Amino acid sequence: xxxxxxxxxxxxxxxxxxxxxxxxxxxxxxxxxxxxxxxxxxxxxxxxxxxxxxxxxxxxxxxxxxxxxxxxxxxxxxxxxxxxxxxxxxxxxxxxxxxxxxxxxxxxxxxxxxxxxxxxxxxxxxxxxxxxxxxxxxxxxxxxxxxxxxxxxxxxxxx
Numbered sequence: 001x002x003x004x005x006x007x008x009x010x011x012x013x014x015x016x017x018x019x020x021x022x023x024x025x026x027x028x029x030x031x032x033x034x035x036x037x038x039x040x041x042x043x044x045x046x047x048x049x050x051x052x053x054x055x056x057x058x059x060x061x062x063x064x065x066x067x068x069x070x071x072x073x074x075x076x077x078x079x080x081x082x083x084x085x086x087x088x089x090x091x092x093x094x095x096x097x098x099x100x101x102x103x104x105x106x107x108x109x110x111x112x113x114x115x116x117x118x119x120x121x122x123x124x125x126x127x128x129x130x131x132x133x134x135x136x137x138x139x140x141x142x143x144x145x146x147x148x149x150x151x152x153x154x155x156x157x158x159x
Contacts, residue, residue: 046124
């Protein structure tokens, strides 16, 4: 799964970079822009953003402001802080996922199309729901690990 995620993200970023390169060369050097290229680049770009966020959630490498950890003196306190952080992340993430679900239902019902190439925008908009749902899944997994490690820390302190 890790290998697949890495290959998919690498492929998406290469596709976006190549598309932007072609756009710059054709528009500014050759002065013959390719109509609809921006529309087609929207799809891999948004999927790249969302799957990149999922990957950061999976690896637990999101950017954090760990200011409170400076004032903590024990491993148990740091674990409790991590649990509180994961719970808050789940609350906010579930709220955003609910909004993404409503937006996905709306996108399915309206079935908008891109202005030039008439590509259904649903396929890019559904990335929000899928990305947020996967991020919530990984956040729950990390919460479980933190809770498990809290009991391990408590067992070590009783020994």
